[in-house]
Amino acid sequence: MNKLKNLDEAFSFFEARTNLEKGIPLGNPNRVYRLDRMKALCGAFGNPQESFRSIHLAGSKGKGSTAAYIAALLTSAGRRVGVYASPHLLNYRERFRIQGENFPETAGLSTAQMLIKKLPEIEGNLPGEGGATTFELLTLFAFLLFRDSGCDTAVLETGLGGRLDATNVISSPEAVVFTPIEREHTEILGNRLKDIAEEKAGIMKSVPYRGLAFSASQHFITRQVIKRKAAETGMKLLELPLSLHSITMGQTSDTEDRFSWQLSWKNGNQELISLSMGGRIQANNAALALMVVRELESGFRGGSKVLAEVSLPGRFQFLQHHPAVVLDGAHTPRSVAALAEAFIRITAEDDDIRPILLFGSVEGKDHQSMARKLCGGSNPCFREVIISTPGTFKPSNPAV
Template identity: 40%
Template sequence: MENLMKFLNPEDAFNYLGTFMNFEKASKQTIRDYRLSRMKTLLSHFGEPQRDIKLIHIAGSKGKGSTGILIASGLESLGFKTGLYTSPHVSSYRERITEAGTFFNDKEYIKAAEEIVSKLDTFAVDEETGTSEPTTFELLTLMAFIIFRNTGCTWGIIETGIGGRLDATNVITPEASIITPIETEHTDILGKTLDKIAFEKAGIIKKGIPVFTAPQKEVALRVIKRKADSESAPLFRVEEIFSDIISIQDGKENKIQLIKRDGAKTGFTISLPGEIQASNAALAWLVLEKLFTPASGTFKTGSFAGDVLRQFGKKTLPGRFEIVEKGQTFIFDGAHTPESTRHMMGTYENIFGRKGILIFGAVAGKDFRGMAEILIPCFDRIIISTPGTFKESDPETVWAVFRGLRQDTILIKDPEEAYRRALILVKNGQAKGPILTTGSFYMVSEIRSLVV
C-alpha cells in the first residue's frame, strides 16, 4: 500500500530521513558498514534519476565543498543549471542539496521526500546487502538526484560523504573524477595510514574517465597514479599544469593569478579567502577548462574565460572561512585536522594577525593536540566548548589537552554561554579582534546559529 505521508516543510522531511540509520551520528564504524549494493538497488527502485544528469564526482579530505561550489558557479556562468550535493551542513540540511549554492524552492525538497516515502514500502534488498533499510545518507543522496532531475539540472556536482570506494555516491558514472588534498582522517574507518586512506579516496576513479587532482603528498599521489593507470583514466595534476598559483588577499577579496607552464596567465577574484582556496580554484578552473574548451568538443561559442568568470568564485559555502560582521567580526571554519587548521590559520593571520578569541570544539577521535599546538599562540583568549550533541564529544578531554599547553584556557561546555563569554571578553578589553569558531562543523553550527 502506498505511503501517503505528507510534509509541511523541508525540515519535517529531513527529520524523517534522519530517523533511518545515520552513520554520521555513530561513534564507532568500520569499513564493513559501507556497501554499494544497497544504494544501487535503491536507485534502480526509483528509476535511476542520476542517469538524467551529467555528473562530476569529488573525493578528498579537505576542499571538496569549496572546489564543488567553484565548479558549480563556473558551470552556471556557462549557462548550465547545476545541482550541488555537499556535506555536512552547518545550519540546515538544505545546504547539502542546492542549485550552485542557492536553496531550491521548499516545495522541491518536500516533493522529493514524499516521492521517496511513497515508494519505500515496496523497497527490499536481499540479505547479502545487510540491513534492508537504506541509511540516512543514502536517502539524502537519492533525494539530491531526484531534485536535480525534477528541476531540470543539466549538471550535478556530487561530493562523497566519507572515503570514496564504498561511499554511497560511488554508484555514478561521472564526466570527471576529482580528488582534493588527502589527509590522515577517519582512520577508524578508512585505515591507519595515508596510503590506505588514499586507496579509499581513489576508489572513485572510473575506467576511461578523466581524473583531476590537487597537489598531494607523495604517498597519496602514488596510490592515485596507480589507480588511474589501472583504469586507463587520464590524470591531470594541478602542479603539472600550473607553474605558479598566486593569491593576494585584498580585504574580503582573494585575487588569484594562475600561471601555466607555457606562460599563459589567467587572473580572477574569488570570495573564498586564503591560499588553500587559490589551490581549490586552480583545480576547479582546470576541470572546467578541460571539459569545456573547444578542444573538448563540448564548448561551442564565446570566450571560455570570459563566460566562466561571470560567476566563478562569486559564491561561498557556510563554515568555510566564513566572515560575518554583526557589530563584531566572527569567523566560522569547520577545520578539524591539523593540516586544515594550519591552512586556516595562515589565512587568519594574513588578514587579522595574531589576536582575537578562539571558540574550539571537536568531536571524539580527532587530533586535539595537533590542532592545539597550531592554534594556541595565535589568540588572546581560548574557550573550549561542546560541538552540539549530533556526534560524541568530550570537551573536558579537549580542555585538558589545551590547558596542558596554555593554563588560561577556559572550559564552558554550553555553547551559548561560551559565545556570551567571548563577547564579554571583547567588551571588557581582555581580547581584541575577531572571534573564530572552529574544530568541527558541529561547533560552527552551534555558535553560528547564535550570530546569523
C-alpha cells in the first residue's frame, strides 16, 4: 500500500478485512475467533500490549461509560491513560482516546503507516485462514498507539465475549472489571447465561502478583461463574453490591443535562455525584469506576468533579434542549429498562411531558424483550412509538 494520505485511508484498509461487527462469516466461527493469530501479530510488533498497565473490561452493557469514568479518574490521579473502546458511533477515531482527548492525527498516521507497511511480510505466517480481521488490526493499532504515545495505563474494552477476544492477549492485567452480563451473541458465546459468563470471565488470569477483579451487580448464575474463576486464578474479587448500600436520586441539578445521585457506601460514607449521562445505570457505572480506582490508587478520595465532566456520544445525549431530543444506544433488555426508568422519572415530574420514541434494533438483538420494556406497563411514558431501522449496519426488519 502506498503512503497514507490520512487516517481515513488506514481505517478503510482495516475495515476491508473480515469485519465481525458486521456479521459472522459462514463456516466455523473458530476460524476467526482465536487468540493464536492475535498473539502472533503482537509478537511481530514487539508485544506492545505489555508496555503499559492494563485495566480490562468485559460485560454486556456499560463498558464504554465505565471505561471512560475509570480513565478520567486515573488521569486525575496522575496517570497517562489510553482508552480503547468499541464500537464507534460516527468515526473510528472515537475508539481511541488519550488523556480524555482525541489522539494527535500525526501520531495515529505514523502508527498506522508502520503497521500497514509491515503487515504483508508477517501475515503469510499467521495462524488461521484469511489473515487478520478488522478488530484484530484495530486492537493492534490501539496497542501500538498507546505504547508510542507514552501511556502508562490502558483501559481496554473487550469487543465480544472475553476468552477469545483480541484484547485478551495481555498477560498480566492490573485489574479486570465486569459490567452487567446478559444473554447476548448466543451464536458465538452460547445460548445459556452460564456459557456467556464463562466466556467473559475468560479475561481473568493468574498473575505473578495477586490480581484484582471487580464486578457490578450480576445475575446469581453469572456471579457464581465469576467467583469460581476468581478462586481458580487467585484473583481478589471485589463486588460492588458488597460495598455500595444504595443509590438514590440527588437534588435536581442546576443544568438540564446533569443528573445528581447520592451514593451510600456500606462503610458509612455518603457521596453526591453529578453525571452528564442520565439513568440509574450510569450511576452504577460511576460507582463501579470509583471502587476500582480507589482500590488501585491508595489514598485517592476525589472523583465527583471529574465524573461530572465525562460524556460519551449516544449515552442519554441531549442533541438539543428546546424541544429536548435525546439519543441513547441502549441495546439489551436491561439497559433499555434503565432507559425507560429514566424517562418515567422525567415524565413523573411533569404530566404534560409525553415524549415520542423512535426505536430501531439491529439484527440479532432481543428486540421483543426490549420493546416490552419500553412500551409495557399500565402508564407508558411515551405518547407515540415509531419503529424503524438504525441505518444500514446489520439492518433489521422493523416489521418483525
